[in-house]
Amino acid sequence: MQKIFIEKPYRFVRPLMSTWLPWLLNNRLIHSTMLRTTESIVAVKSRGVDRLEKSIKAGHGVVMIGNHPRVSDPVVIYDLIRQANSTMFAMASWHLFNQGWLNTAIIRTFGGYSVNREGLDRESINFSVSMLQKNERPILMFPEGATSRTNGSLMPFLDGPTFVARTASRRRHRQGLKTVIHPIVIRYEFVGDFATEFEKVITSIENELQISPSLDSNPAKRVQVSLDALVAKQERAFDRTGNPNHSPFQRRQHLADSVMEEAEVRWFGTRSEKNIANRIRDIRSRVFPELLENENLSAEERNLRWHDLERTYLAWQMASYPQDYLAGDASKDRILEISAKILEDLTDRPRKCGKQKVTIEVCEAIEVPPTKHPSGKPDPLIAKIQHQLENGLFGSRED
Structure with missing residues (x-):
């Protein structure tokens, strides 16, 4: 499990409010050099x-809501922000502010501010609403909550970004002002030597899984064998038995659902019917704060809580492998994405998909209604955002 849970009390980290410094640093030369050297984006x-x-x-008031296939997404979007002659704020997970002072300084300089994904972060919400109400600058948020690591899929949305947008819209509406959401489509495309890059990644996967190299020359089928082996390994680690009559996708979904259900019954008494992103958020919000705040927890309960946090981590891993992603004539991008994702899940170290180019597309503005949305019901605003993102990701487009 990657170090996404920070074992110290959360404190809200504000961005640097300067506009000239991010504008100065976000010139084409510095930005392209940063992307090329740190993210292999050419x-x-x-x-x-x-x-x-x-x-x-x-x-x-402008909210930018993007799909989230890579950790590099916020940095990539600065190309768009520069062309729009603007700066932006970006909501980022608190664990990113605990990876050294230099990383924190860079994030804050470019408008990043923290959000506590393991609890209700009123400071972050209030800051977001206030900045939108004052129309300081556009705000970037990713409602999937974590990287999916795949271009061709969307994970279920958390409702935090639309809650922020609706709250700001109500306040601005009293002043006769509007708040809009622009869905932002982000697509990555591999531009290197596919055969060399693929062989490098798949060999590492097979070594990690201790399986013999597949004799099948079809790269997609070779990746599928490795993915099936990964799922079987995780089933054994969490004392699950896969149903031989289930498809590979059904096995992954069952594994994710069953480990979450066990944790939910333990802490809430019943299985949740929410989407996987909200189920994970609810368990983490219930389990993690006590680990920080209650020094009297027994070693047994602490271990149990950490084990349930590992369950949420596994659930996200399994749920974020899309159905039929490698079916048919799978593209080299999909093959490399899933390969890199498998290797990351095995090693807990992010793996880049070789040299890539990126296309960012701004969708039409969606006006945010100045009304509250009833809790527990599907939000039509989320549906509109998802529809535009899906059209941009999966619909016809120019190359």
Whole structure:
């Protein structure tokens, strides 16, 4: 499990409020050098910049909501922000502010501020709403909550970003002002030597899993064998037995659901019917704070709580492998994405998919209604955002 749980009391980290410093640092040369050296991204192309510019010039409060396939997404979007002649704020998980002072300084300089994913972070919410209400600058948020590591899929959304947008919209509406959401589509494309990169990754996977190299020359089938072996390994680790009559996707979903259900019954008395992202958030919010705040927990209960946090980590891993992603004539991008994802899940170390280029597309503005949404019911605002993102990701597009 990667170090996403920070074992010290949470404190809200504000961004640096300077606009000239991020503007100065976000020039094309510095930005492209940063992407190339740290993320192996050799080109970025932004489309629909005029849509974002129009909303900014109109004085709307602007929320940018993107799909989240890579950890590099916020850095990539600065190409769009530069072309829109703006700066931005970006909500980021608190664990990213605990990876050294330099990393924290860079995030804050570029407008990043923290959110506590393991609890209700009123400070982060209030800051977001306040900045939108004052129309300081656009705010970037990722409602999937964590990286999916796949271009061709969307994970279920958390409702935090739309809650922030609706709250700000109510306040701005009293002043006769609008709040809008621009869905932001982010797509990565591999541009290197596929055969060399694939062989490097798949060999590492097979070594980690201690399985013999597949004799099948079809890369997608070779990856599927490794993915099945990974699932079987995790089933054994969490005392689960896969149903031989289930498809590989059903086995992954069952594993994710069963480990979550066991934790939910323990802490809430019943299985949740929410989507996987909200189920994970609820368990972490219930289990983790006590580990920090209650010094009287027994060693047995502490171990139990950590084990349930590991269950949420496994559930996200399994649920974020899309169905039929490698079916048919799978693209080299999908093959490399899943390969890198498997290796990351085995080693807990992020793995880049070789040299890539990125396309960013700004979707049409969605006006945020100045009304509260009833709790427990599907939010039509989320549905609109998902629809535009799905059209951008899966619909026809120019290359």
